[in-house]
Structures are given as structure tokens and as C-alpha cells.
Amino acid sequence: MRVCAACGREVPEPEARFCGFCGAVMPQAQAPTEQSPTPESIQARRPGEAAPVPRPVSRPTDSVSTSLNPGSVAAEPGGIAMLAIRVRNTGTVVDELRVTVEGPAAAWAEVETPVLRLMPATDGTSTIRLRPPVVPLALAGPVAFTVRVQSREHPDEVASESGVLMVGEVRSLAATVVPATAKSSGSATYDVRVENRGNVPVPVVLDASDPDEALNLELDTTTQMVAPGETLRFSLRASPRAPILLGNPERRSFAITVTSEGRQGAQASGTLVQVARLPGWAPMAGAAVAGLAVLALAGFALGVIPPKGNASPGPLANVPSQGAGSASPGTSSTSPSVASVAPSSEPTATPAATPTTAPTPTTAPTPTPPPADACVEGYLWRLVTPADHVCVVQLNIDQVLADNTAAPSRWTDGASGPHTCIAGYVPRNAVNGDDVCVSPEVAALTAFDNQAAPYRIAPRTDTCIAGYVWREALVDDHVCVEPWVRQQVISDNLQAQSRWTDGAYGPQTCISGFVWRVVVDSDLVCVTGDMRTQVQLDNAAAADRVKKP
Secondary structure (H helix, E strand, O other), X not given: OEEOOOOOOEEOXXXXXXXXXXXXXXXXXXXXXXXXXXXXXXXXXXXXOOOOOOOOOEEOOOOEEEEEEOOEEEEOOOOOEEEEEEEEEOOOOOEEEEEEEEOOOHHHEEEOOOEEEEOOOOEEEEEEEXXXXXXXXXXXXXXXXXXXXXXXXXXXXXXXXXXXXXXXXOOOEEEEEEOOEEEEOOOEEEEEEEEEOOOOOEEEEEEEEOOOOOEEEEEOOOOEEEOOOOEEEEEEEEEEOOOOOOOOOEEEEEEEEEEEOOEEEEEEEEEEEEOOOOOOOHHHHHHHHHHHHHHHHHHHHHOOOOOHHHOOOOOOOOOOOOOOOOOOOOOOOOOOOOOOOOOOOOOOOXXXXXXXXXXXXXXXXXXXXXXXXXXXXXXXXOOOOOOOOOEEOHHHHHHHHHHHHOHHHHEEEXXXXXXXXXXXXXXXXXXXXXXXXXXXXXXXXXXHHHHHHHHHEOOOOOOEOOOOEEOOOOOOOOOEEOHHHHHHHHHHHHOOHHHEEEEOOEEEEEOOOOEEOOOOOOOOOEEOHHHHHHHHHHHHOHHHHEOOO
16 A cells, blocks of 8 residues: 555555545655565463454445544443544535444544535544443443444445444442341341442452441351342341340340452441240239249138139039938938939929020131232221222121111112112211111221222332332333333333334334343334343342342
8 A cells, every 4th residue: 555655544445546645746656565474373361361452444445444442442331432533525515524433432432423425535524422431331441433424425334443442440339238227136147249330340249247246147258259139148147146135125236347459449238126935914924823823822721712622512512412312320422422312212203304495606707818918917808899998997897797788678669769768777888889777887997998998009019129119111011120220210111203214124123223122022112232231130139129028
């Protein structure tokens, strides 16, 4: 390739008579033949050795020449790196040159002037901004990218400039103790969670301590590696050193310190509420039992309570024994065993047994298996109708059954039709169309139950822990995510129509630079590649972000 003596630039056209950059006359000497580049040798790397940093490369064409300034830039996650691409039309006609960014960093790139319209032998510049996203999406280290410049007049000719973005390191750890407070008379188990919110893997080691030295804390203290965006879980067992037999509960606090590479990375705290082993009513119960024992002994001593062995003779005690006409003089007839009645020659009338009517047993209602909208403990569905899921106590259910049974006797033909309530009764109105007549007190209680219904439903089992909210990319998407992810999901949903085009996958094919989000298989909203990675990370961590019952 020839070099212009005036400006020092390489002229790609071997037969060009003038320099396309400065217009100087080029010597007509035979251009040297370029040697084809040889492929770079593949260098073996040891395990754990970092890959070499890619170097910027420039590839001009016959109609376009480019230069990237600077070729390598650096930015922190959430920051901005700026560079400029200079483009020169080395062709012979007015051309429209389109600037695009490709590679792993393409999703972070913003081209200020994506189309340059240049006369022959003129230059144009477009500014490119690279915005690496917040952690943990943007991992630390070099990220390659390529700036492509394509000519409209010569679409097969694409000039390119390769560059490198160095993403800075962010080290951030967070620790939580779940539950934050536990109550026990003995030991309690906690879940210690350590989350890497940075963009580099770091080693962590945990230490547990309590300022009052009142607890025995058992925790795994071995060093473990946590990757960016990963959450490690450790089991902690806390037990009091001295039990409490009686008295008020005592709060025992402890602290968890997370150390990484010799520095404190995060800290969390928890509390064990130590309660007495014996209940609070135990002293009163013991005193009552002791008092009863004293009264019993006094009763025996004074003869108020007869001893068990000298009990009064029963009604059969004076009946002569079978086979003996009478008791012998001086012999007692009070035997400890039950005496038999001697047979008599005269028939004895046996009184007829008085018939008694046994009460009809009442069958308790079969409990309904707890559904998704089950009641809190102590409450059941009222079921005035099959769809009546108002939660009430069992006493109110019994009242509903009794009122339903007595309903025909409380109706009369009056102003409200054949179901007009008789004097002293009003419609129950538990649900729409409920015209069972009840007392005014029962009607007021029914209205109160209807108002209190929302507060008697068992809490949901998919409530997020503190710091997280439902993603709601779809109607029933209850995966717990950070608030910024939810805001991004809302933004992506609003822009869904503008990111679809009629292409290889039908009318919902994503435009260039976007991919399907795939929260579920049917989710075809187009998002950036980083957002799709975030969806996968959130789906994998969903179970750890839900409140435990």
C-alpha cells in the first residue's frame, strides 16, 4: 500500500493519481504488493489466567476511510465513555455513510450522528457514547466493540474500527439475617444471606459475635467465593448460655461481619428473644396445688373428708349373704365385697325401666380444605351461598344454619312479596339476594363480618422480602425484583410495539439490537440483551426473595 508523501497517510487505491485525503499528486511508481496477513498463533493459557486484552484494529475500504479516537476507553458501571469516529469519503461521488456499533458493548452504545452525508474527499465526525449499565450486569474487565461504517453507494464495502472498553471494578457486598428476630427458650436457627452486588467475584468469610457474650453462635467460617449477582446462604445456630426458668423474656442481640480480602465488606444483626422455660402461670398453679393439698390434709385430720377405706356402706351392705338366713350374733354383715340378695319364695315385682330419649348427635360441619384465599386461623368461610367466602367464627356459622332452617316460619306475604319478614325480624343481607329473616342483632353482626372480610384472609405466600417488589412483566408475574428492574419492565412494555418488525419470526420479530425478553415462553416483548440476562438472574433468585411463612 502506498503512503502519501504530503500527509503521511496510506492511500488504499493502488492506481490513484491523487491522495484522497489531502489531494496531493501520488507518484506513479509500482505499488508494493501487500503480504496477506498470517493468522495469529494461538497461545495456550493456564487455568485462571486472564485472556489478553484485544487491540484496536482499523480496516478501511476503497470508498471509505476511518479513524477512531481514542481506540481504548474506560468507564465505571453507570458512567459514560466518549469517543469519536472520523469518516472520510474517499470515493468519487456524494455518499451517505451509516455508523453502527457491534459487539458485546453494542447494547451500551449511543451514536450521536448515525448517518453522515459527505462530498468526495471530505471528512465527517460522529461522537459515540458508551454507558455500561449498573452492576451486576456490566462485569469488570475489557469489553470489545466494533464501529462499522457502510456506504450507501457501495453497500458491499464496510469499513470498521475495533476498540476496547475497560469496565471498572465495583466491590459491594450486602448481608441480611432471616428472620431478624426469633423467640425461643432454647436455640434458634437463622439464615444469613450474603449478596455480591459488585461486578467482580470476591472471597468472603463470616464471623458472628454478641456484645453481651450471652449466646453460643455456631456459623460456618470457611472462606467462600461469591460471583457477581450471586447470593450465598449460611446457617447460623444461636443458643443461650444460661437458661431462664421463670421471669420476663430477655433480648439477646448478635452481629454478623462479612470480611473480604482483609476488609469489612458488610454487616448484619439479629436478635434472639429468650423466654422462660416455664410458663408465667406456673408459680400460681403451683401455689394453688399446694393450697389444695394443705386443705385436703386438714380435712382428713378434722374428719370433714372421710378416709377412702371407711366409706359409708352402700344400699346393699345390710342385705344378708346368699345361703345364710341371718347374720350370726356378734358378727358384722358389712363385707367389703358387694352382698348378694337371697332368693325369695314370693315373686318380686320388678319396676319397669323408664324409657329415656337419647339426644340426637349433632354432626359438626366438615371443614373446607384451605384454598388459595383461605381464612386466617380461627375463621372459616360463612357459605351463605357456595360463593360466599366471608371469613367468620364457628359460632356465626351455627347462627347462619339456624336462621336458614327457621326462614320459612319468619316469612309472610306483605309489602316485599311472599318473603316479607314478620314483626321483629329484618333481612339478613349477607350477600345480594339474601332475604332470610333474622333478628336486628344478627343482621348488624352480618354487616360487620362483611366489612371485616378483607382483614381475615390469610396472607399471600409470594410476598417479597424488604427491598424487592413484584416484577409484573405479565399479569401473574410475581417474581421479586429490585425496584429499578420493575421500572425498566414498565418502560419495555410501553415500547413493545415500536420494537417489532415483520421479519423471519413473523410480525413480532425484534428490530436490530433487541431480543425477546422471555419472562415465560409466550413473552415476546423486545428488550436489550442485558435486560434479558437480568430476567434470567431474577428468575433464578426468585425463591430466595420471598418471605418465609
